[in-house]
Amino acid sequence: MAGTKATLENAPLSEIPTQDIYRELLFRIGEDPNRDGLLRTPERMEKSLAFLTRGYAQDVNTVLHDALFDVDYDEMVIVKDVEFFSMCEHHLLPFFGKAHVAYIPNGKVIGLSKIPRLVDVFSRRLQVQERLTRQICDAITEAINPQGVAIILEAQHLCMMMRGVEKQHSFTVTSAMCGVFKTQLQTRNEFLSLVRRNGS
Known part of the structure; x- marks a missing residue:
């Protein structure tokens, strides 16, 4: 452990292997990173966090580029109850819930399956719910210049449920x-009204 600690203290952060950082973290919370159950935990943590924050490697334009269509339709389009999972940037604990996304086209629509993908692009990053809501709205606006966009996010935050006020049944909207x-x-x-319908 002494060798790892010296590496962490002396090397630029960008040069320290990610798994060494996680191994150090295990040590600092009072665990033995060399015990049997934790030997591969740094490797698993690296893969897990990469998956949970994969939105940083995704680009909105790439996700939407082949799914924007000219359509003579100017009524409301709603995709509701889109499940999302994100990570609170303040505590690195998950928050999760449902997104309700609506827009009124102005000559162009987005392929329906791309709406959940768009939600994922922004939710799979370190986030606060307020910014996540705004980013989804702005991305749709920039992509198709609709007559309007409406987003509602309903989420539970483990940083409120597991720590702090420890409230288990509160939702943030x-x-x-x-x-x-x-x-x-x-x-x-x-x-x-449409979002509330059928128990949503």
């Missing part, structure tokens, strides 16, 4: 509205 969803009460109310 955030929203982002732009275009006609922001300026027209009737349109916004229609969206909210």
Whole structure:
């Protein structure tokens, strides 16, 4: 362990193998990284965190580029109850829930399967729920310039459930509205009514 510790203290952070950092972390919380059950934990942690934050390696334009279609349709499109999982950037604990995404086209639509993928691009990063909500809204706006976009995220945060206030049944709800969803009460109310339908 002494050799690893010296490496961590003296080398630039970018040159330290990721697994050595996780091994040091195990040591610092009072564990023995050399015991049988933890020998491969640094390797597993490296793979796990890479998967959980894979959104950093994804690009919105690449995800959407072959799924933008010219369509003569100008009514509301809603994809609701999209499950998402993210990591709180303050405590590196998960938060998870459902996203409800709506937009009103302005001559162009997004392939339906790309909406959940878009949610994943931003949720699979270190996040706060407020920014995540806004990023999804802005990405759709930039991609197809619709008449309006509406996003609602409902999530539970393990940083509130496992630590701190330890409230097990609280939900955090955030929203982002732009275009006609922001300026027209009737349109916004229609969206909210459709999202609530069927128990959502």
